[in-house]
Amino acid sequence: MLDLSHLPIVDHHAHPLLKPEASGTVVKFQRWFSESTDPIIHAQHVPHNLFFRTGLRWLAELLSCEPTIEAFLAARAQQDYTAWCQRLFKDTNIATLILDYGYTAPEVYSHAEHLTMLPCKVERMLRVEVLAQDLIVQYKTFDQMLEAYVDIVSRARANGYVALKSIIAYRTGLDIVPVAYADAAAAFMPLKEQAQRTGKVRLASKPLCDYLVNLALQEAANQALPFQFHTGFGDRDADLRVANPLHLRGVIEHYPKVPLVLLHAGWPFYRELAHFAAIYANVWLDLSLAIPFATTGIPPMIRDVLGMAPFSKVMFATDAFTMPEIFWLAARWGRWGLGKVLEEFVAENFLSHDDAYAAAAAILGENARQLYWSV
Numbered sequence: 001m002l003d004l005s006h007l008p009i010v011d012h013h014a015h016p017l018l019k020p021e022a023s024g025t026v027v028k029f030q031r032w033f034s035e036s037t038d039p040i041i042h043a044q045h046v047p048h049n050l051f052f053r054t055g056l057r058w059l060a061e062l063l064s065c066e067p068t069i070e071a072f073l074a075a076r077a078q079q080d081y082t083a084w085c086q087r088l089f090k091d092t093n094i095a096t097l098i099l100d101y102g103y104t105a106p107e108v109y110s111h112a113e114h115l116t117m118l119p120c121k122v123e124r125m126l127r128v129e130v131l132a133q134d135l136i137v138q139y140k141t142f143d144q145m146l147e148a149y150v151d152i153v154s155r156a157r158a159n160g161y162v163a164l165k166s167i168i169a170y171r172t173g174l175d176i177v178p179v180a181y182a183d184a185a186a187a188f189m190p191l192k193e194q195a196q197r198t199g200k201v202r203l204a205s206k207p208l209c210d211y212l213v214n215l216a217l218q219e220a221a222n223q224a225l226p227f228q229f230h231t232g233f234g235d236r237d238a239d240l241r242v243a244n245p246l247h248l249r250g251v252i253e254h255y256p257k258v259p260l261v262l263l264h265a266g267w268p269f270y271r272e273l274a275h276f277a278a279i280y281a282n283v284w285l286d287l288s289l290a291i292p293f294a295t296t297g298i299p300p301m302i303r304d305v306l307g308m309a310p311f312s313k314v315m316f317a318t319d320a321f322t323m324p325e326i327f328w329l330a331a332r333w334g335r336w337g338l339g340k341v342l343e344e345f346v347a348e349n350f351l352s353h354d355d356a357y358a359a360a361a362a363i364l365g366e367n368a369r370q371l372y373w374s375v
């Protein structure tokens with residue numbers, strides 16, 4: 001078996017940890033093993049999904065307790081939480097994290113807290129829709145809002161962000177088209193009224209979403225800043241019919257200078273995405289979320305992706321969030337799936353042992369290191 005445990009990971013797509021109270025009870029712990037937002041799924045069905053059941057077995061082995069949720073949570077509660085986070089992170093051998101703080105909760109740890117808590121480098125990406133929502137609340141007119149938006153996005157790299165990120169797949173879909181200023185301005189008005197009434201706003205207007213993402217793509221081109229797009233599955237907000245990465249063809253062709261990182265392998269559309277990564281120099285394929293959630297589907301996905309896309313274009317990440325266990329489990333499933341497939345490639349005499357090992361090093365960390373820090 002190819003042992004990939006000492007190859008460091010650059011986890012280029014993940015989310016912040018939450019304080020332990022967000023995962024201290026049975027249902028609160030279980031809910032993070034599902035993309036569902038439905039409490040019935042969390043309470044009744046997660047205990048029967050493979051990701052959870054296997055995760056519980058592996059985690060119980062770590063704490064030498066019975067593989068029941070009650071026994072594990074009792075053993076977990078005995079741990080100092082920071083020490084527990086550090087133990088799991090050291091074991092994952094994650095060298096660098098790039099966090100998206102755009103998905104948030106009241107119990108979230110701040111960036112400064114992550115820097116002191118975790119035994120790895122922690123960097124940030126900027127989620128453009130969340131930024132835009134804040135600015136719509138803050139500014140009176142569309143022009144003022146736009147000026148602030150462009151100002152912040154244009155200085156993203158200078159201000160320490162290593163990537164931009166869009167969740168437009170969740171809002172209005174990946175079929176992003178050019179939009180005239182007047183159409184975007186007209187779409188701003190009802191949102192501003194909503195913001196004035198309620199103090200917050202959810203950006204889900206297609207002309208405005210498309211207009212703002214196009215602006216951000218231009219600013220990314222000026223800074224050679226990688227741009228992450230959510231593609232494929234997610235929670236119930238993601239309509240898979242418009243989350244297929246094939247919809248991004250126009251963007252890919254229109255912004256050849258922007259390194260586009262298409263997230264979650266576009267799952268289940270990973271073959272489509274592997275083809276894009278093979279033919280477009282500006283497309284990278286990320287494996288996160290599909291690892292770990294696809295579990296037994298991880299090796300078939302990696303086999304198909306690596307059969308088509310150059311190894312230099314494929315990147316592992318966890319898309320983990322909330323609690324350190326998810327990072328640890330994603331790293332374990334990822335190394336297992338990648339090791340299993342590359343070992344097959346060696347057994348079939350497709351690759352030498354050294355080739356396979358170099359591919360693993362690239363996918364787990366080297367490709368991301370080059371993309372985010374050497375473009």
Ligand SMILES: [Zn+2]
Nearest residue numbers: 013014015319
């Ligand atoms: Zn994510």
